Amino acid sequence: xxxxxxxxxxxxxxxxxxxxxxxxxxxxxxxxxxxxxxxxxxxxxxxxxxxxxxxxxxxxxxxxxxxxxxxxxxxxxxxxxxxxxxxxxxxxxxxxxxxxxxxxxxxxxxxxxxxxxxxxxxxxxxxxxxxxxxxxxxxxxxxxxxxxxxxxxxxxxxxxxxxxxxxxxxxxxxxxxxxxxxxxxxxxxxxxxxxxxxxxxxxxxxxxxxxxxxxxxxxxxxxxxxxxxxxxxxxxxxxxxxxxxxxxxxxxxxxxxxxxxxxxxxxxxxxxxxxxxxxxxxxxxxxxxxxxxxxxxxxxxxxxxxxxxxxxxxxxxxxxxxxxxxxxxxxxxxxxxxxxxxxxxxxxxxxxxxxxxxxxxxxxxxxxxxxxxxxxxxxxxxxxxxxxxxxxxxxxxxxxxxxxxxxxx
Amino acid sequence: xxxxxxxxxxxxxxxxxxxxxxxxxxxxxxxxxxxxxxxxxxxxxxxxxxxxxxxxxxxxxxxxxxxxxxxxxxxxxxxxxxxxxxxxxxxxxxxxxxxxxxxxxxxxxxxxxxxxxxxxxxxxxxxxxxxxxxxxxxxxxxxxxxxxxxxxxxxxxxxxxxxxxxxxxxxxxxxxxxxxxxxxxxxxxxxxxxxxxxxxxxxxxxxxxxxxxxxxxxxxxxxxxxxxxxxxxxxxxxxxxxxxxxxxxxxxxxxxxxxxxxxxxxxxxxxxxxxxxxx
Numbered sequence: 148x149x150x151x152x153x154x155x156x157x158x159x160x161x162x163x164x165x166x167x168x169x170x171x172x173x174x175x176x177x178x179x180x181x182x183x184x185x186x187x188x189x190x191x192x193x194x195x196x197x198x199x200x201x202x203x204x205x206x207x208x209x210x211x212x213x214x215x216x217x218x219x220x221x222x223x224x225x226x227x228x229x230x231x232x233x234x235x236x237x238x239x240x241x242x243x244x245x246x247x248x249x250x251x252x253x254x255x256x257x258x259x260x261x262x263x264x265x266x267x268x269x270x271x272x273x274x275x276x277x278x279x280x281x282x283x284x285x286x287x288x289x290x291x292x293x294x295x296x297x298x299x300x301x302x303x304x305x306x307x308x309x310x311x312x313x314x315x316x317x318x319x320x321x322x323x324x325x326x327x328x329x330x331x332x333x334x335x336x337x338x339x340x341x342x343x344x345x346x347x348x349x350x351x352x353x354x355x356x357x358x359x360x361x362x363x364x365x366x367x368x369x370x371x372x373x374x375x376x377x378x379x380x381x382x383x384x385x386x387x388x389x390x391x392x393x394x395x396x397x398x399x400x401x402x403x404x405x406x407x408x409x410x411x412x413x414x415x416x417x418x419x420x421x422x423x424x425x426x427x428x429x430x431x432x433x434x435x436x437x438x439x440x441x442x443x444x445x446x447x448x449x450x451x452x453x454x455x456x457x458x459x460x461x462x463x464x465x466x467x468x469x470x471x472x473x474x475x476x477x478x479x480x481x482x483x484x485x486x487x488x489x490x491x492x493x494x495x496x497x498x499x500x501x502x503x504x505x506x507x508x509x510x511x512x513x514x515x516x517x518x519x520x521x522x523x524x525x526x527x528x529x530x531x532x533x534x535x536x537x538x539x540x541x542x543x544x545x546x547x548x549x550x551x552x553x554x555x556x
Numbered sequence: 557x558x559x560x561x562x563x564x565x566x567x568x569x570x571x572x573x574x575x576x577x578x579x580x581x582x583x584x585x586x587x588x589x590x591x592x593x594x595x596x597x598x599x600x601x602x603x604x605x606x607x608x609x610x611x612x613x614x615x616x617x618x619x620x621x622x623x624x625x626x627x628x629x630x631x632x633x634x635x636x637x638x639x640x641x642x643x644x645x646x647x648x649x650x651x652x653x654x655x656x657x658x659x660x661x662x663x664x665x666x667x668x669x670x671x672x673x674x675x676x677x678x679x680x681x682x683x684x685x686x687x688x689x690x691x692x693x694x695x696x697x698x699x700x701x702x703x704x705x706x707x708x709x710x711x712x713x714x715x716x717x718x719x720x721x722x723x724x725x726x727x728x729x730x731x732x733x734x735x736x737x738x739x740x741x742x743x744x745x746x747x748x749x750x751x752x753x754x755x756x757x758x759x760x761x762x763x764x765x766x767x768x769x770x771x772x773x774x775x776x777x778x779x780x781x782x783x784x785x786x787x788x789x790x791x792x793x794x795x796x797x798x799x800x801x802x803x804x805x806x807x808x809x810x811x812x813x814x815x816x817x818x819x820x821x822x823x824x825x826x827x828x829x830x831x832x833x834x835x
Contacts, residue, residue: 210657212581219592220579223778224620227579278689450581450592450612451676460690461588463679506791510779513787516566516576517657528788535790 160289165378167433168248178389192341193379215447247486248430269477288432295425301413339498584666643714650759730770739772
């Protein structure tokens, strides 16, 4: 019974924790411009993050090594450092976007400018990372993030043309009003939003925080293979409500308020309250995860003590990195840069950075000396190889597409 | 602290030092994370070449990184030390109690390594300890002013002048007996000669260097495909193609190692084969 509860809790937090500011904004934006014609990318991205997270979680449970330990060990100090700089730049950009997202959610709820909220949110994120236990942090925000289910409810209440949505999703094509390059650019962005690298840093390091052993592999797999796809369904419902409400009216998503608009149309004030709670929990939870991920990765590269499983004093350098990244993210947001724009760039740069961490994980998951009988099977290796090619293609295509399309204009 | 599992122990008698030891996490007896193996100390004796200990810290890492960034890191480390002539400490491999995905060291080595982390200790005292809720505080056992933590107890010995490092070995240009280029050394295999199995105490003990692998390319050097091909076909095929000119060279077939000029010359009758073709 207790075990069942643990598995259920893990799955629920995985669903709520799957969606972050990148998924919210990108899915709504794409739904409003392209309808469901890019739904296949979400599907491909969700399978990808499942493959990638399961592998890194398995390596963490069996060998006790998190992602950046492996990067340093298998790429050496020089290539590892370049990798660290690239991956951390992207994760830091994501942290900035998440903190901005929390501030925007608070602005929607209070009508107080998000710029006034940004420092408050920055301090709140740091306080949570400093004082709150890892399990509490993960469960509370994951469960509260389930409020985003309101998007699925809204879709049902809107009573859309289900056949039309499904056929658009099944037969993807570039809408006549859009250029193919713009379509491809948003495909890469959606892929990056679903497969954000920090999710893997956080997932594998979190496994070590929670003292996973090979015995927890079943629970871990249930979280990944049930929780993540359901989280992906939430992403799709965000796109679907946007396709139903915003697309016919020609409204493009430029603010977080517009992401919530279809929910208001469907369910009024109460639905909006749920959506705002969901926004807050999802972005705040993700801000904590990205803040920790920056600290985890830098500490793992250098071999420093890290983690919330020790007293903060014992992991001084780790906590200093976390504090400094919170301060820097707040600083960037206070330049009055638009957090939605930061989000749009962060998901594309995520797609660019993916191969950096993907390859070392794939290689170590095949190392018999480390993994013993938990080494990759043929399925994990086949999918792993397909996704290795996919992430490289998305990574290489991202910059040219960004230039050609003027970042999706 | 977590005594995290470390997967399977590296139990082979002969293994790749770059793959299994270099850049790995060092873990103390209570599961403390104590740094990475940033370099390894080598000693040449009449019996052969031995890996005798490891180095950890900014100076060793700086040396591995190379370039101005690496030099900056090493110089910063030297400037910030209080001794007039700071030397890097070598932790003997006898202090390694287990080698798996991590390099696990005994209590005394763990204490020395913890005490060597000056940035960590400075931040603890001057930054973290002032923030409410940092816990530990005065009862912290890693405090540097505890008298039994002085390096004088002989665990950490400074890198001596006659000793070399694996990073120097890895930078050597390898040449055939008639001067043909073989590239640089990218992997070193070694075997256990001391330690538990050989009745020399509990530690891993020194490792005798057996072979070197030379290659014109460094790409993917530590991925683990240099000695044995494994894993997904695409990666294996790409790395094999990239490393088709790798050559395995038994240390007994090496005519001379010139550390000054950074050259390693194979003997006249040296057998040069691709490492995958060597059993």
